[in-house]
Amino acid sequence: MTKKQITTLLFASLLISVIASALTFSGTVWYMKNHRQFNLDEMLTTFSFQTEEAPSDQPVFHSLDKLVLSVKGSRQTHFVMLELAIATYQPERIKNIDNYMPVVRNALLKLFSNKTYEELQNQPTIDALQEEVKQTLLTAFADTHIARDIDDVLLTKYVIQ
Numbered sequence: 001m002t003k004k005q006i007t008t009l010l011f012a013s014l015l016i017s018v019i020a021s022a023l024t025f026s027g028t029v030w031y032m033k034n035h036r037q038f039n040l041d042e043m044l045t046t047f048s049f050q051t052e053e054a055p056s057d058q059p060v061f062h063s064l065d066k067l068v069l070s071v072k073g074s075r076q077t078h079f080v081m082l083e084l085a086i087a088t089y090q091p092e093r094i095k096n097i098d099n100y101m102p103v104v105r106n107a108l109l110k111l112f113s114n115k116t117y118e119e120l121q122n123q124p125t126i127d128a129l130q131e132e133v134k135q136t137l138l139t140a141f142a143d144t145h146i147a148r149d150i151d152d153v154l155l156t157k158y159v160i161q
Contacts, residue, residue, distance in 0.1 A: 059151060060091040065101055066157075067108055073117035080112060080120065083157035084133070090149040097146055107140035108133065120160055130155050 001009075064084045070077050084104075088094050111132065123129050134153035141147035 059087040059089055061085045061087055061154070062091070062094060062097060063156065064098070064104060067105060069109060069112045071112055071115055071117050071120060071160075078117040079161045081157065081159040081161070082108070082133075082155060085154045085156050086150055087152035087154060088149050089151055093149045094146055100141070100144070100146065103140050103144075104137060107136050111136045117160065126155065126158065129158070 062085060064086065067082045067084070069080045069082070071080055072078075086094065086097060120129075130153065133155065137153050138147055138150060141150065
């Protein structure tokens with residue numbers, strides 16, 4: 001082979017390598033954007049060299065919208081009114097949690113649809129119900145970046161009618 005042929009072959013190999021790398025990168029970005037389990041924005045901020053806000057020393061509480069849910073009773077339908085607050089040490093990272101209220105409503109609707117008025121009246125402690133609500137919300141937020149920033153879920157108002 002001549003020097004000119006070797007140079008042409010080397011240049012063609014380099015060009016093919018650059019094109020293959022660009023296509024691989026583009027395909028990865030497309031895949032991450034189109035599949036819920038991968039959040040590209042979250043991954044980019046995780047791997048960026050930006051300084052992240054330090055966690056707060058004290059928990060910050062964020063109140064969610066009031067929820068009114070129906071539960072079955074032996075003779076009639078009853079209503080449960082809940083007010084919840086989220087406790088977090090990362091308030092900046094859950095500032096958009098209000099946008100997820102449909103997720104919260106849906107998860108709690110599913111939880112309380114399996115309960116009866118009598119069962120809620122005979123609930124041994126409010127702590128048990130609070131823990132059940134917390135686990136339900138953490139499960140509902142499992143596919144989002146918010147789940148890791150929820151430190152506690154508090155029932156601030158609980159009324160059964």
